[in-house]
Amino acid sequence: MDSALNNIKSNNKVIGIPRAISYYNNFPFYYGFFKALGYEVVLSDKTTTEIINNGSKYLVSDTCFPIKVYVGHLVNLLEKGIKTIFVPSIQSVDFKINNCSKVRGLPEIIRNVINEEFTMIEPTLDKTENLGIKDFCTQTANQLEIFDENLISQAIQHAWSYYDKFLDLTHKGHSYEHALDCVINAKDPEMLIKTRDYEVSVVVMAHGYNLFDERISLNLLKKLEQMNVKAYTGLNVSAEDAEKAITELGEIRYWANELDLTGTAGHYLLNRKIDGIIALSAFGCGPDSLMVDEIAYHCRDLNVPLIHLTIDEHTGEAGFVTRLEAFVDMMIRRKRLETIRPQIHTDKQNSGNTEKIINYTNIKKLRKQTTETKEVEAQ
16 A cells, blocks of 8 residues: 555655545546546545544634544645645535635635645635636646646546536435445446335435545444435435425525535425435534524424434544434334324224324425515525
8 A cells, every 4th residue: 555655656746635525525526637637646544533633633623523624634645745735615606605614715724724835726616706617627727737728628528527427326326435436446336226125214414524424424324224224315316406495495595515405305305205304414513504494494394303413523423323223213113103093094984983083194284485484584
């Protein structure tokens, strides 16, 4: 492993990417782009307690957990001897569809807390200011002293081909890890075969960097699989379906990750395809608290249970698992009860008993919001 890394570092065209924040949703695009430019991509190691602690040392205590993790990953790359590191500033992904201030200002945070010398590649994506993907990629290439417009254009197309294949696989139901492996290593995807019947199903509304990082999420998806729970994520829903769900809920899209959270949860909530919702967010995350509140409101209307799990560097696995197991047990009991009640109703009718049996699954219906209420909420 060390000799392979040394061989890579001997090549001047090497770029490091921290395995955090935008990596989890955008790495296929980044990888395809840098590969087409002739660069070798080196990732930081998978998240460990040591990486988290290393990042925390550079920041004040109230900095959000994902940023502490990001800094730890950047330090990990520097320890590997990587001196050119990709630190993008993703300001807005559409007109006035913004990221939180810490993700927007990521290069500035790094510049102010890391004293070691290295070259930071820091392109800006800000569609509110008409800085789109082409500008983002051109800035990246120019900072690497690549100015050939044809080469940059071809690299962008190459990047999209990687990213589109990744999304196609996840939309078809392949896991995040398998889809990423197939795209990066040019493997053929495995055939999807239904091998089990799940007792219940949930949608997990979370940022990719919280959910798909096994250390940060405490292996949430694997734990759900072991509990015989089918879990859907933002990667299983198209952007169009997520956008449609936000509109149908009467909400407006403001945050950059709203499709992954509000849109994904809303899609499965409105289609009644799930038995519950699990919201996973970093402790103290402002945007997440707003989006989870929105979905909790609609969950009450539709009588769908929701649990909000928060994580930080101090989260203990025992308490996390206890809450998760209790929530899953509750969903299983609810589902079994809803299966039994219609039969009770039928048996009583057949025996001549006209006693009214309440169908609890339909007690709460979606309240119709007036136009005036929607306008107030939009403001």
